[in-house]
Amino acid sequence: MSTAATSPLVLLECLVAGTTHREGLAEYEPRLQPNQKLALQRESDSSYDDWAVRVYTSGPDGFWLGYLPEGRNETVARLLDAGYPLSGRLTHKAWEEDWLHLEIEVLLEK
Secondary structure (H helix, E strand, O other): OOHHHHOOEEEEEEEOEOHHHOOOHHHHHHHOOOOOEEEEEEOOOOOOOOOOEEEEEOOOOOOEEEEOOOOOOHHHHHHHHOOOOEEEEEEEEEEEOOEEEEEEEEEEOO
């Protein structure tokens, strides 16, 4: 079987929104590595965004990094609500003054 057939499908490439509001992220940042797996969690009770999806590091001590950007998150939110196996992967990180710029891919496992 080819690698393409078994590799996850990239559904979305985006920045993580709200990183400037995540307490402790500056201290946590050195532990973030490119290609690191991330977890996605619906926040269906959000008063700001009907399609809010939180982005966490994976594992039992997942660190809340921020959100998928509003306006680009509805399809991912609907797939999560329907039980599809979605995850994320960190593709790039960089500091821009006091803002931690995190680029991710949203993945659908095949």
